[in-house]
Amino acid sequence: xxxxxxxxxxxxxxxxxxxxxxxxxxxxxxxxxxxxxxxxxxxxxxxxxxxxxxxxxxxxxxxxxxxxxxxxxxxxxxxxxxxxxxxxxxxxxxxxxxxxxxxxxxxxxxxxxxxxxxxxxxxxxxxxx
Amino acid sequence: xxxxxxxxxxxxxxxxxxxxxxxxxxxxxxxxxxxxxxxxxxxxxxxxxxxxxxxxxxxxxxxxxxxxxxxxxxxxxxxxxxxxxxxxxxxxxxxxxxxxxxxxxxxxxxxxxxxxxxxxxxxxxxxxx
Numbered sequence: 001x002x003x004x005x006x007x008x009x010x011x012x013x014x015x016x017x018x019x020x021x022x023x024x025x026x027x028x029x030x031x032x033x034x035x036x037x038x039x040x041x042x043x044x045x046x047x048x049x050x051x052x053x054x055x056x057x058x059x060x061x062x063x064x065x066x067x068x069x070x071x072x073x074x075x076x077x078x079x080x081x082x083x084x085x086x087x088x089x090x091x092x093x094x095x096x097x098x099x100x101x102x103x104x105x106x107x108x109x110x111x112x113x114x115x116x117x118x119x120x121x122x123x124x125x126x127x128x129x
Numbered sequence: 130x131x132x133x134x135x136x137x138x139x140x141x142x143x144x145x146x147x148x149x150x151x152x153x154x155x156x157x158x159x160x161x162x163x164x165x166x167x168x169x170x171x172x173x174x175x176x177x178x179x180x181x182x183x184x185x186x187x188x189x190x191x192x193x194x195x196x197x198x199x200x201x202x203x204x205x206x207x208x209x210x211x212x213x214x215x216x217x218x219x220x221x222x223x224x225x226x227x228x229x230x231x232x233x234x235x236x237x238x239x240x241x242x243x244x245x246x247x248x249x250x251x252x253x254x255x256x257x258x
Contacts, residue, residue: 041207078173
């Protein structure tokens with residue numbers, strides 16, 4: 001039986017990094033980061049249900065430099081995964097699969113997720129005072 | 130491109146398509162993604178508005194039926210979508226049979242446990258605490 005002439009996965013060592021491949025792996029990386037972030041989300045909710053001391057400890061962590069750094073990473077991960085996810089949903093309908101549109105929507109996803117991250121973080125810091 | 134060219138001769142002979150299980154996983158991932166487009170944006174906006182809040186503010190927020198219901202729906206969609214997405218990542222990158230099956234079981238059970246814990250915390254706040 002002869003093997004079918006089907007496309008093979010690219011060899012990472014010789015494959016030139018491109019916007020399309022970088023955004024593709026970033027979608028997975030941000031997804032995994034958000035999955036880990038759900039541990040902290042549940043901690044925050046359980047702390048709120050437990051009592052004042054537990055919730056104060058959780059809020060103190062999220063207000064610390066490490067906490068804020070993690071929150072910034074999760075905020076960007078959320079908006080990037082969301083914006084790039086819209087690209088995936090669009091592709092699923094068979095639209096925007098040509099090279100030019102793929103690059104245009106890719107840069108749009110990067111710009112939109114960056115802007116939304118800064119907006120959300122600035123708003124959060126303003127609310128916190 | 131003719132789609133049939135991508136199939137192996139054996140697959141074409143049997144005529145069952147390339148996947149063993151059909152499109153359930155793929156479809157569930159898309160449906161939960163669409164739900165999270167709305168729920169995720171609402172939830173992140175709510176968290177931004179609660180930045181630095183004390184416990185009484187968070188409790189008062191989840192005492193509202195709309196906030197409690199939408200938060201529970203968000204948690205359900207988040208952990209369903211996470212379980213589906215992390216499953217694909219593990220299937221692609223974890224190659225040892227035992228380690229792969231162990232990781233898949235661990236991720237699925239963890240998502241279930243975290244989801245139940247989060248939802249229970251929300252209910253506890255909504256109905257009292």
